[in-house]
Amino acid sequence: NNDIKSNVFVCPSTLEPLQLKKRIYGLISESYYINPLTSTKYPVNNIYTDFTIKEEINKPIWTQSIREIFNKNFFQLPVISAIYERGYRQNFERAGFPGIQLEFEEALELFTAVKSDVIMDLSCGSGFMTRNFIKSNKFSRIISADLSLTMIAETYRLIKAENLTLPEIIRCDSARLPLADNSIDAIHAGAAMHCWPRVENALSEIYRVLKPNGVFYASTFLSSAYSLSNSTRSSYNNGNIIIGGEYFNVFESIDLLKDLTNNAGFNEGRVVVRKEGNGCAIIKAIKGPINNESEKIKNIFKL
Secondary structure (H helix, E strand, C coil): HHHHHHHEEEEECCCCEEEEEEECCCCCCEEECCCCCCCCEEEECCCEEEEHHHHCCCHHHCCCCCCHHCCCCCCCHHHHHHHHHHHHHHHHHHHHCCCHHHHHHHHHHHHCCCCCCCCCEEECCCCCHHHHHHHHCCCCCCEEEEECHHHHHHHHHHHHCCCCCEEEECCCCCCCCCCCCCCCEEEEEEECHHHHCHHHHHHHHHHEEEEEEEEEEEEEEEEECCCCHHHEEEEEEECCCCEEEEEEEEECHHHHHHHHHHCCCCCCCCCEEEECCEEEEEEEECCCCCCCCHHHHHHCCCC
């Protein structure tokens, strides 16, 4: 039912509810979500729905930070999406990432512990975790999201290649999620936070859209994964985040990541951050108030 399916989506600019429309012009059809107050349209095609904000996507280059420019363009390169599962992502294990399968199993354990039904794979990349979530048959609705058009195309291609049921694929900015307040049970963001130009905004958005008792699972890099000279380090956010060559976030400690997640609102629930290997951090957070009494949740969040 499209009316039921559409009720989590809102205008990313105003957070107003959207209406799903379809028009047919002879042999041509057009589908889109529309904000009835501003008449802003978000087009729907056969692969994805585009919830990007035109004013932000089309910002003049001189108004963008180096990180915005780098991350928008780097992950648009077709070669990056093509090699992402052919060694690029696997190479993260050298920094201590547990690996795709182990990360999936841990995220699945967290998501099922709170009986998640509607989940989101944010900054999904080539969709390897989305495919694992689909194959688990544990969720009635999966939303797969990325800003990169080449990553979205690769996600779609690989899901079709495995003959899996397509999730809802959307294009959006992690800092401007097109989702209603308290609408999502669980969010996964694997190896993504170091790429988000506005990481504090993104974490606040994640907290906003999660339901009470909803959970967040993420993996990212710590500064110990890199050899950065003092000349390539510059302070940001009162010295709390270090920018490696100004291109991406390099987080100095698990305490910093815990503080950032707490500051987004999760202090009302619980946040657990641990270090894996030389330079990987695993983040688990639950949005309060906590009303889940399962032993798994008690053990995960030390309740």
